[in-house]
Amino acid sequence: MNRQSITKSKQKIQGIAAALAVLLWPSISQAHLVNTGLGPIYDGISHLAMSPDDLLTALALALLAGLSGARAGRNVLFLLPPIWLLGGLFGLGMKQEIFLPLFSILSFLLTGALVALDRRPPLLLILILTFGFGFLHGFFNGTAMAARAGGGFLALFGISVAVFVLVALISALVVSMRKHWARITVRVAGSWITAIGLLMLGWTYRGMG
C-alpha cells in the first residue's frame, strides 16, 4: 500500500465518521406536533406501521404472492393498493366507524395459513383473497377516517402507497428466494401470522382485541 492510497483511505474513514456523527447525533426533535400529525399523506404512510392488523394482512398477502411466483407477485402488487384505496373511498362515505374485528383477524389468519402450507393455491384464489381482504381493510380505514374527521383521500392514498412499497419489497424478496431453507423461513413466518390470528380470535371473544 503506498502513501497516497493510505491517505485516501484515511480521508474516507474520517469522512464516514464525520457523516455518521452528524447524522446520528441524538438531540431533542420536537419536529412533529402530536395534534397536527405529519400531514395526511405521511399519516397514511405511517398508518400501516402503526396498525398491526393491517400490516399483518398486507404482509401475509405479500408472502403468499411471493411464494406463488413472479406472476402472482405482479398481480397482487398492482391489485392490492388500488383495491385498498377503493375500499377506503367507500368507507369515507359512511357516517360512522365500522370495524369487524373477526373479519380483520380472519384475513391474516387464513392468508398466513396458506403461506405456512405452501401449497401454491391457484392464482384466481389469491386474487379473490387480495380483492376481498384489501377492500375490507381499506373500508375499515375509510370509515374510521370518516368518523374521526381523519385525513380523507390523501391519507388513504398514503396507506395505498405504503401497501404498494411493502408488497413490492416483500414479494420480490420471496420470489427471488431459490434455496429450500429460505422458503422455509417464509413458511415459518406464515405459521407465526396464523398463530397470532388464532390468539386474536380468543382475545376478541374476550373483548380484549
Next chain:
Amino acid sequence: MKSYNKNTVALHFWIIVVTILWPLYAWAHVGSGEAGGFVTGLQHPISGLDHVIAMLAVGLWGAQLGNPALWLLPVVFPMMMAGGGCLGLLGIPLPGVEVGIAVSAIVLGLMVLAEARLKIYLAMVIVAFFAIFHGHAHGTELPAGQSGLLYSIGFVAATGCLHAVGIAIGLIHRWQVGRLALRGAGSIVCGGGIYFLVRALT
C-alpha cells in the same frame, strides 16, 4: 503502517459508538391507551423456565432429526400453541395444564437424550399435543390495558426465537462431540421437566 491504520479505525469506531450511545431525551413518541403489549408478550415466554426448556428442546430435537422435521416442528408448534391459547381464551378448560407442561419437558428431553428418530408425523403429533398445554397456560396472561394483538405478536415471536436458538445450538449435531453434548442437553431438559412435575404435583 498497518498498526497506524488499525489505531485510526479504532479511534473512529469509538467516536461513533460514543456519539450514538450518548443519552439525550427523545420525546418523539407519546404512548397512550393500548400502545403497550408487545414487550410484555416478548418477555413472557422467556420469563418461565418450564416454557423455555421445552421450546429449546423442540429446536434441539428438530436439529437432531434433520429435514423436514427441522422446519416442520417449529412451524407446527406456534400454531398449535396459539390454538391452545385460543381454547383458554374461549374459556374451554384443559385439565392438568401445569402437569402437561412439565411432562412436555420430560418427553421432549427424553427424545433429545435418546436421539429418537420417530416418524415425522409422530414427532409432529407429540410436539403439537404439548404445544396446546403451553399455549393454554401462557398465551392468556395479558395484563389489563394492553393490546391483545401486540401481546400476541410478541409472544409468538419470542417463542419462535426460542426454537431458533434451539435449532442453532442443535447444529453442533454434525460433530461426534456435539451429538454427545446434545444428548446431555436432553438429559438436562428432562431433569428440569421432572423438577417442574414434582412442583406441579405437590
